[in-house]
Amino acid sequence: MRETLKIELSPDEKSVQLIGSFTIAAIQFPDTVDELLCSCKDALQKYYEHHGEYKLIVDFQAIAKIASIGFSILEADVQDFAVQNNAQLRFINFPTSIKPSLETRALYYRLSEQDGIHFQE
Amino acid sequence: MITNPQTEKVNMTIPATFGYEDMPAAVAQVWATKMGASQEKADKARLAVMEICLNAIEHGSGNEPAKVVSIDLFEHNDILVIEISDTGKGFKPVIPKKFPPTQPNRRGFGLFMAYKLVDELEFPPYDKGTLVRMKIKAEKSA
Numbered sequence: 001m002r003e004t005l006k007i008e009l010s011p012d013e014k015s016v017q018l019i020g021s022f023t024i025a026a027i028q029f030p031d032t033v034d035e036l037l038c039s040c041k042d043a044l045q046k047y048y049e050h051h052g053e054y055k056l057i058v059d060f061q062a063i064a065k066i067a068s069i070g071f072s073i074l075e076a077d078v079q080d081f082a083v084q085n086n087a088q089l090r091f092i093n094f095p096t097s098i099k100p101s102l103e104t105r106a107l108y109y110r111l112s113e114q115d116g117i118h119f120q121e
Numbered sequence: 122m123i124t125n126p127q128t129e130k131v132n133m134t135i136p137a138t139f140g141y142e143d144m145p146a147a148v149a150q151v152w153a154t155k156m157g158a159s160q161e162k163a164d165k166a167r168l169a170v171m172e173i174c175l176n177a178i179e180h181g182s183g184n185e186p187a188k189v190v191s192i193d194l195f196e197h198n199d200i201l202v203i204e205i206s207d208t209g210k211g212f213k214p215v216i217p218k219k220f221p222p223t224q225p226n227r228r229g230f231g232l233f234m235a236y237k238l239v240d241e242l243e244f245p246p247y248d249k250g251t252l253v254r255m256k257i258k259a260e261k262s263a
Contacts, residue, residue: 001138001139001141002140004139005141016142023137023138023139023175024175024179025140029226029227033227039156065143067172067175067231068172068173068175068228068230068231068234069227069228069230070229071230072223072224072228072230072236074228075223076227077227110179
């Protein structure tokens with residue numbers, strides 16, 4: 001059963017959109033992470049050009065499934081990228097069927113609002 | 122296996138290859154909801170089943186679609202019991218009690234996640250591979 005993950009910039013290029021499945025079946029490590037961080041860099045730069053502040057937005061609008069490797073990449077690679085760039089990190093549009101509470105998300109990601117990571121429905 | 126579960130049982134077998142783990146995960150989510158669990162708790166059941174099935178597929182079966190992963194679901198004393206087994210070589214499970222350190226390949230997080238998502242997670246003796254039993258209480262709180 002084939003699963004895929006597409007990583008692309010939003011039409012306004014200010015956020016990174018994840019489309020498909022964020023699972024072991026669709027992730028090639030480390031190539032997928034490299035591609036994700038490259039898109040993060042582009043989105044962050046474009047956001048700064050428009051708003052004068054560094055904010056990284058990762059948009060899960062068409063993600064069907066997230067598994068532990070996906071959570072791990074978010075908490076390790078994406079968070080580290082944001083920290084290294086002094087950027088606020090915001091995750092938006094969690095899929096309805098995978099919408100755990102803020103507490104649970106913090107568990108998954110080892111992150112919390114106190115870390116400057118913001119979750120938005 | 123727990124004997125005489127007193128209620129109806131659902132048994133599924135899925136090909137031991139990535140992608141099929143969604144199906145038992147969805148069944149677990151629906152069953153937990155029907156038992157009166159909160160949406161969050163049902164979502165946790167879904168994620169936990171998905172993680173354990175992924176382990177059974179990858180580590181227990183080598184992602185070989187000719188093999189199968191078996192999933193039994195039933196209620197026992199108002200608890201949803203989910204048993205997931207593979208036909209691999211088995212392993213000595215060690216459930217990390219704290220966050221495992223991030224691995225260079227970003228792996229090694231699934232078992233801990235499942236442990237945190239359900240009320241009980243155990244590895245009963247099983248001589249045909251690996252058997253994982255998870256229990257989810259019907260209480261509405263997460």
